[in-house]
Amino acid sequence: MTNVAGVPALSPERDHPRPNPGRDRPDTSSLASFYEQALDSLELGDPELHELLGDELARQHETLALVASCSPVSPAALLAEGSVFANVTAEGYPGRRFHAGCVNVDKVEQLAVDRARRAFGARYANVQPHSASTANQVVMTALLRPGDPILGLDLDAGGHLSHGAPVNVSGKLFAAHGYGLSPDGLIDYDEVRAKALEHRPKLLIAGTTAYPRTLDWAAFREIADEVGAWLLADITHIAGLVVAGLHPSPMDHADVVTTCTHKQLYGPRGGLILLGRSAGTSLPDGRTLEQAMQSGIFPLMQGAPVVNSIAAKAYALGLAATPEFAGTMARVRSLAATLATELARRGVRIISGGTDNHIVVADVLSSFGVTGVGAERALEDCGILVNKNRIVGDTHPASVASGVRFGSNSMAARGLDDQDVAEVADLVCDILAATTADSPRLDALARAQARRRVAALCARRPIAGY
Numbered sequence: 132m133t134n135v136a137g138v139p140a141l142s143p144e145r146d147h148p149r150p151n152p153g154r155d156r157p158d159t160s161s162l163a164s165f166y167e168q169a170l171d172s173l174e175l176g177d178p179e180l181h182e183l184l185g186d187e188l189a190r191q192h193e194t195l196a197l198v199a200s201c202s203p204v205s206p207a208a209l210l211a212e213g214s215v216f217a218n219v220t221a222e223g224y225p226g227r228r229f230h231a232g233c234v235n236v237d238k239v240e241q242l243a244v245d246r247a248r249r250a251f252g253a254r255y256a257n258v259q260p261h262s263a264s265t266a267n268q269v270v271m272t273a274l275l276r277p278g279d280p281i282l283g284l285d286l287d288a289g290g291h292l293s294h295g296a297p298v299n300v301s302g303k304l305f306a307a308h309g310y311g312l313s314p315d316g317l318i319d320y321d322e323v324r325a326k327a328l329e330h331r332p333k334l335l336i337a338g339t340t341a342y343p344r345t346l347d348w349a350a351f352r353e354i355a356d357e358v359g360a361w362l363l364a365d366i367t368h369i370a371g372l373v374v375a376g377l378h379p380s381p382m383d384h385a386d387v388v389t390t391c392t393h394k395q396l397y398g399p400r401g402g403l404i405l406l407g408r409s410a411g412t413s414l415p416d417g418r419t420l421e422q423a424m425q426s427g428i429f430p431l432m433q434g435a436p437v438v439n440s441i442a443a444k445a446y447a448l449g450l451a452a453t454p455e456f457a458g459t460m461a462r463v464r465s466l467a468a469t470l471a472t473e474l475a476r477r478g479v480r481i482i483s484g485g486t487d488n489h490i491v492v493a494d495v496l497s498s499f500g501v502t503g504v505g506a507e508r509a510l511e512d513c514g515i516l517v518n519k520n521r522i523v524g525d526t527h528p529a530s531v532a533s534g535v536r537f538g539s540n541s542m543a544a545r546g547l548d549d550q551d552v553a554e555v556a557d558l559v560c561d562i563l564a565a566t567t568a569d570s571p572r573l574d575a576l577a578r579a580q581a582r583r584r585v586a587a588l589c590a591r592r593p594i595a596g597y
């Protein structure tokens with residue numbers, strides 16, 4: 132039976148044996164036949180889309196995804212996301228909905244909230260944000276007034292759009308200021324403090340998209356206190372490491388913590404807002420921070436939540452609390468460290484000299500004479516997916532860049548070991564060494580060889596559960 136986009140094809144006989152007659156067990160075969168029928172109707176009713184889903188599954192099997200901002204979603208989470216919870220409109224919160232029919236919806240949202248609180252050690256969790264960008268917008272619009280100053284890491288230095296970039300609503304609605312990185316690619320807390328004293332932000336944002344090192348939450352807290360700013364920790368990239376205790380948790384340093392559930396939690400596209408000790412903190416208008424976040428999502432920023440996505444979040448957050456997940460995160464970190472070491476051993480300049488998390492940033496321009504975009508294309512042409520990334524002192528715009536960002540989330544999900552990573556480093560260096568600024572594609576023979584090596588590695592190390 133065909134598999135579509137990682138959703139395991141269910142067979143009533145194999146996966147859900149019918150309950151013994153006379154025993155009081157629910158008949159789960161109806162769920163199985165629902166998905167089976169859905170797959171049939173897609174195949175028969177829309178062969179074009181069916182084929183695209185199949186092609187995408189095959190592409191993901193055959194390529195090595197080293198894009199740091201994603202991870203393969205657990206098949207069971209994909210199934211929950213494709214569930215009939217999509218049919219329910221459920222404005223409000225468990226027990227306080229504006230629509231009827233929410234008996235199971237309430238349970239699934241409460242399950243997700245409880246699991247989020249347990250996984251992150253949070254006092255409060257909101258599982259309704261449609262994305263991490265929305266979560267950040269909620270924090271800003273709930274706590275600030277239009278025109279208030281905010282301070283975050285510059286987009287060019289590895290900050291995120293939603294932290295005040297001029298092209299983003301956060302940069303249009305608020306007076307956004309940025310701090311950069313030191314020449315060795317590290318956050319310079321003295322500069323953060325100096326910028327904070329200069330601009331007196333109402334909100335200080337700590338969070339990164341391309342930063343390979345550990346963040347010092349206590350240092351950010353001290354600076355926020357010095358200028359009387361709220362502190363937002365956006366842990367979107369490192370959420371899994373934080374859950375597993377492999378990166379310090381910001382939970383009791385930051386006033387608010389935001390994350391997505393799809394980058395390092397192997398969950399659906401969506402966001403979370405979390406509060407630690409600060410949940411009961413009073414705002415000038417007398418509300419608590421918890422109340423401000425609750426109404427900041429609904430009705431301030433969003434309407435009805437995506438309940439099917441919340442169901443998938445519940446699955447991912449349950450998984451995140453298991454020893455197996457902690458093991459995966461330990462591999463995420465050790466594989467990234469190995470990749471940095473192996474690339475450096477082959478003469479590649481690694482920004483900041485290594486990594487503490489899942490990210491490795493390489494200066495491909497000085498190492499191979501290829502731009503970031505050239506390297507991205509040459510590697511994709513051979514089945515290795517990365518993204519171009521600006522590096523400290525970059526003279527190229529973001530669309531070209533001098534660096535490349537690697538991430539190890541997918542390598543861990545594929546069960547690669549250190550020897551496999553050494554081979555990945557070999558492949559990357561072989562491909563980039565054969566690439567020149569004038570000719571971003573390898574010659575046909577070298578390309579075919581590289582593709583064969585990537586395909587063999589992918590076949591040997593399939594994505595877990597796919």
Ligand SMILES: *Cc1c(COP(=O)(O)O)cnc(C)c1O
Pocket residue numbers: 200261262263264265290291293338339340365366367368391401402
């Ligand atoms: C990716 C990212 C986001 C945005 O996440 P979406 O869910 O795609 O909106 C926000 N903050 C940081 C630090 C990110 O890396």
